Every structure is written in C-alpha cells, then in structure tokens.
Amino acid sequence: MGSLSSRLLIVVSVLLLVFFGVTIVVLDSAFIKAREQAQQDILDGHLMALLAAAEAGEDTLVMPPDLRESRFGNLGSGLYADVRDEDGVQIWRSRSSLGLEIPEGTFPDMGNHLFLDEALDDGTPLATLSLAVQWEFPDGELRLFKFKVAESLDSFNAEIATFRRQLFGWFGAVALIMLLAISIALRSVLRPLRQIETEIGDIEEGKRSSLSEEFPTELTGVARNMNLLIGSERARSDRYRFTLDNLAHALKTPLAAMRALLNEKQSVEFGARFNDQIDRMDEIVRYQLRKPASLATENLGLASIPVDKEVRRLIDGLRKVYHDKSPNIQATVSEGLMFRGDTGDFLELAGNLLDNACKWCRHEVRITVEPAENSNASASGLQLVVSDDGPGIPEEAADALLQRGMRLDESTPGHGIGLAVVKDIARSYGGQLSIGRSTLGGAEIVVTIPA
Amino acid sequence: MRLLVIEDDLTLRESLVRKLVEAGFAVEQAADGKEGLYFAEEYPVDLAIIDLGLPGMSGLEIIERVREQGKTYPILILTARDRWEDKVDGLSAGADDYVVKPFHFEEVSARVNALLRRSGGWASSVLTAGPVSLDMSRQELKVADNAIELTSFEYKIIEYLMVRAGKVISKTELTERLYDQDFERDSNVIEVFIGRLRKKMDPDNSIKPIETLRGRGYRFALERNQSD
Numbered sequence: 001m002g003s004l005s006s007r008l009l010i011v012v013s014v015l016l017l018v019f020f021g022v023t024i025v026v027l028d029s030a031f032i033k034a035r036e037q038a039q040q041d042i043l044d045g046h047l048m049a050l051l052a053a054a055e056a057g058e059d060t061l062v063m064p065p066d067l068r069e070s071r072f073g074n075l076g077s078g079l080y081a082d083v084r085d086e087d088g089v090q091i092w093r094s095r096s097s098l099g100l101e102i103p104e105g106t107f108p109d110m111g112n113h114l115f116l117d118e119a120l121d122d123g124t125p126l127a128t129l130s131l132a133v134q135w136e137f138p139d140g141e142l143r144l145f146k147f148k149v150a151e152s153l154d155s156f157n158a159e160i161a162t163f164r165r166q167l168f169g170w171f172g173a174v175a176l177i178m179l180l181a182i183s184i185a186l187r188s189v190l191r192p193l194r195q196i197e198t199e200i201g202d203i204e205e206g207k208r209s210s211l212s213e214e215f216p217t218e219l220t221g222v223a224r225n226m227n228l229l230i231g232s233e234r235a236r237s238d239r240y241r242f243t244l245d246n247l248a249h250a251l252k253t254p255l256a257a258m259r260a261l262l263n264e265k266q267s268v269e270f271g272a273r274f275n276d277q278i279d280r281m282d283e284i285v286r287y288q289l290r291k292p293a294s295l296a297t298e299n300l301g302l303a304s305i306p307v308d309k310e311v312r313r314l315i316d317g318l319r320k321v322y323h324d325k326s327p328n329i330q331a332t333v334s335e336g337l338m339f340r341g342d343t344g345d346f347l348e349l350a351g352n353l354l355d356n357a358c359k360w361c362r363h364e365v366r367i368t369v370e371p372a373e374n375s376n377a378s379a380s381g382l383q384l385v386v387s388d389d390g391p392g393i394p395e396e397a398a399d400a401l402l403q404r405g406m407r408l409d410e411s412t413p414g415h416g417i418g419l420a421v422v423k424d425i426a427r428s429y430g431g432q433l434s435i436g437r438s439t440l441g442g443a444e445i446v447v448t449i450p451a
Numbered sequence: 452m453r454l455l456v457i458e459d460d461l462t463l464r465e466s467l468v469r470k471l472v473e474a475g476f477a478v479e480q481a482a483d484g485k486e487g488l489y490f491a492e493e494y495p496v497d498l499a500i501i502d503l504g505l506p507g508m509s510g511l512e513i514i515e516r517v518r519e520q521g522k523t524y525p526i527l528i529l530t531a532r533d534r535w536e537d538k539v540d541g542l543s544a545g546a547d548d549y550v551v552k553p554f555h556f557e558e559v560s561a562r563v564n565a566l567l568r569r570s571g572g573w574a575s576s577v578l579t580a581g582p583v584s585l586d587m588s589r590q591e592l593k594v595a596d597n598a599i600e601l602t603s604f605e606y607k608i609i610e611y612l613m614v615r616a617g618k619v620i621s622k623t624e625l626t627e628r629l630y631d632q633d634f635e636r637d638s639n640v641i642e643v644f645i646g647r648l649r650k651k652m653d654p655d656n657s658i659k660p661i662e663t664l665r666g667r668g669y670r671f672a673l674e675r676n677q678s679d
Contacts, residue, residue, distance in 0.1 A: 252531035252553055253552060256529075256553035260556065261466060310539075347534070348535050355535075
C-alpha cells in the first residue's frame, strides 16, 4: 500500500508530468510553426528580390553580379539561390553556393511556390522555395524558368534548440518547485494522521488514556469513535473482573460455610467425601477465576506497569507469609523494565512462581526479570526466571503439565494449579513456559513473554 | 488471647467463632466493615481475622486504618479472591498472612497460632525456655520432658505469658484477654490460677517460671532457648 503521502505525491507527479508534457508539446509545435512561417516569408522575400533583379538577355535570363542581399555573395553564408531553365540546366547560381551542389528538386507547376525541406550533399538541412515563372523574351518567345532560394536550417534549428532548452528549463524548475510545495503541504495536511498514530502508540504503552480532542473535522469522528472503543473495552474488562470478583466471593463464602458446618458434624466418612467434593468445586472455581484478565481486554488500553515495583511488593508480601521459613529471596530486575499488560496478570505470573519456589525451596529463591532476547528495555518483551534449591519438578510431571495442559477433572487439589495458571497467562500473552533444573539444585521455571 | 473476627457471612462467622472459642480464644465478632473497624480500633485485640469482601467498608480499608493508628497486632485476611493481586494488596496494606476461602479450620488455627507466636518473637510453634517447653499446636506443656496436666484456663494463662516471655503482663490485661466478655472479672481468680500453675510446673520451687511484680503484674521469667 505504501504511505498516503507517497501515493499522493506519485499521483500529483503524474498529473504534473502530463500537464507540462502537453503544454510543452503544444508550445513547441506552435513556436516551430511560427518560425517556419517566418522562414517561408523570408525565403519568399528573397525570391521576389531575385525575380526583380533578373533581366531577359538574348535567349536566356541574366542576373546582375551583385545582388542587394549581400549574403548571396558571401561564400557559405547559408543563403543560396539558383535559376534553372525548363530542362533543368542551371543557368545561374549565387556566389555563395560556389562549391556546393544545390539539389535540383522537383519542378513546380507554373506560377506555384513550392516549399521543401532538402539537404546539401554534406547533409546540411535546407529550407527551399522554388517558383516556376514564364518569362517573355524580346523575340516574343515565352520561356519557363525555375527560381530557387535555399537557406540553411542550421541557425533555425539552433534557435529551436535554444527555445526548447529554455522551455524545458523553466518548466522543469516550475515542476520541481510545485512538487516541493505540494510535499510540504502534504506534510502539514497529514500531520493530524501522524499525531493520531503517535497517540494510539502512547495509549498502547500506557502513557495516555485516550486520544486528544484536537483534530481536524474529518478526523474528530475517528478520534471520538476510537475513544469510545477504548472506553468500552476498559469498561468491559472492568465489568468482567468485577463480575469475577463477585462470583468468587458469592461462591467461595458458601463453600467455606459448608465446610465449616461439615467439620462440626464430624460424621467421618460422609464428611470426608463431602469435603472432597468441596475441594473439587473450589479448584474449579479457583482455576476459572484466575484465568488471565487479558483474554477479555485483548491488550487494548492496557497500561505498562513497572516490573521492579510489583516484584518488590510481591516479595515483601511473601516474606510475611513465609516468615517462619524466611527463605532468602534474591531479586534481579533490569532497571526500568516495563510489563505491558494487566497488573493482576503479572502478579499472578510472578506470584505463583515465587510462591511455589518459597514452598519447595530449602533456603534459596531467586527471581530474575530481564528484557527478552531480541528486544530492548523499552519494548515490553521480558523473560522471567524463578529458581529455588528445593527438590525440583520431576521430568514426567513437567512434561505432563506442559503437554496436556490443565484438565479440571484430572487435577489433584493443591498440585500444579499455580503452574497451570502461569502457563495460561503466558500463553495469552503469546509467551512460553519451560521447566528445568536450576543451578541452585531445584526447579527453574522460565517464562518468556514476547514484545 | 483475644481475637477479633470480621466476616459478613453468618454461618461461616458463627462456626469460625465457635471453633476459635473451643480452641481457647476469647473472640469478638463483627458482621460488617464499620462495626469491624470500631472493634479493631477500640478493643484490646491480640489478632484480627478480617474478610476482605465486607459490606460497609472493605477489609483492605480496615487494615489500612488500623495500621495508620499504629496498632501492630497481627492480621490474618480471609479472601475469596484468589488472585495474587488481592493477596499482595492485602499484605501491602498491613496484613500478615492470608487464608483463601473455602478453608479448613485447621488452616486458620495454624496460621493464627503462628502469627501469635511470631508477634511474641518466637520462631517455632514449640516454645522452649529452660526446662519448660510449650507446644502450641498440641496445647501441651512439658517441664523437663514431663507432660503437665492443665485445665484449659491454666493453659491459656501460661500460653499468654510464655508467648510474651520477658514482658510484664498486668492482671487486668490477663483478665481482659483471657476471659470472654461476660465473665466475672475478679483479679483474685487470676492469682489463684497463677498459684496453681506454679505448683504444677515447679512443685519444689526450683525453676521459678512465673515471677510476680507487686502492683504491676506477672512475667514469664525464664530465658528463651531459641536463638531466633
């Protein structure tokens, strides 16, 4: 598709080319026609002068040695003339044509002017005018003669060339100036479009929440609709989360109450089986409600969140929760690293991984967040690595989790739900989860989120 | 010890309170945020259990207000919202631990005991000082490896004193924290119980675990064994 401005420039250039081309052709042909006419008039004048100078001799015409027009007398002056009789025999030629062969050409009908483009032997182009006249001699005889003047077209052609050079020069300059002016105008006309583009980019990066209102009339509609769309997306995702929250609270409190009642009754076997059912319901609700928020928002209008701050908050919280165990949590976060997406999703990713690590570690937990390979810090791609010095995750279990995904009815309460959630969230951001063994000795989970 | 439970679901709250009382705690309860905040600010509380989703005022707000007032007692949050965002919000607001609904009561009581112990500066659930060891999860007291039979009230007193080992606890505080509200508040009863405890733990008056400071109260006087 190319850019709008380049398309416009191409169209304008083609139009300019056609317009100037036609103008040049028209001007050129008009100029040539006028010059030709002038040339013919001049030749005609010379011819008339020759006719006037000619005198009848005994049996042929006699020309004076010096003609009024001095160019007939100068050798190679470019103006030539000759007179031929009825049989085509040259009876006179101008001095200027000495050593040159004026082409005989065709014999025109009596009294007719005949203009021709001819050439000398050496190729010099000539404009010629021939006239056949009947001359009455003193003996009363009428004889036919052909008068011919020829002028070299060299100067004429030079004149035309100069004219064309000037024509092309001026028009070229004008065209260039116009193109320049148009591209400058285009730039200013298209500036609002660029601004919209920048602002949408800012929204994606979370630097602003909506498009500004200062757009030309043609774009205000687009901007307004865009804002409405962003607003409704946000409202929808807020509503979605609100609904989930309500659902969670509405479902889980009764579950908790049921369990509490059950434990009081203490009818051992029935209670245990009932409890299993509650556990399963709980797992289902928990898994479904922790699904990534971004599924509903498609990343539109999501702000970027500072990874550093959220990781610190998480670790502070976990230090409280694991106070008795007090694992040594080391965090390395690239400075200024941002996560483009939902805060809750990021906390879910890092929180589940860290929680697992704290649960299984002996003493050491490490978390590293850095820009993903092939992306710089300002882009949102990142790599999250959480490792511990615990027993690690057996390969079969890791494979099963990574291949099969989470099937609710197969899941055992308390196992792997965190990782399944992490995997789902990573996937919803187009990322990956891999499970390996860390240099600390325990599990190492790597989550890669592309930009 | 006096606990505060703020939970709006009646069934859940009553059941939780009943079991906490059975486990030997004195318990205040509130059914909504406003009432909860009043109790949390005005009552002598050793630990609060707060549901995050409350009518009137959110649990988060209560926690923030309580912490702003400089109260340092441990807070355990109950949350139906399992997302880490909610847990982290609660923990950053000043809560110390969380339990996700639906929970087993054992989970809550384990966390409560751990938090209480922690707030007294103990790292393990078995408190040991000299020859005395108190297993809070089993509610068992041993002196030089001999189990001591205690009534539930005697246990409450020695637990309260030992968790706060080294600190002076007034008779008023003991009555307030250990009795339920409508109990006859007679400080003589405390003296009687302390006397019985001394007799049971230290029949030949050799280790002197409980010290009396005239006019001020009592103190668990043995050095803690834990390095924590």
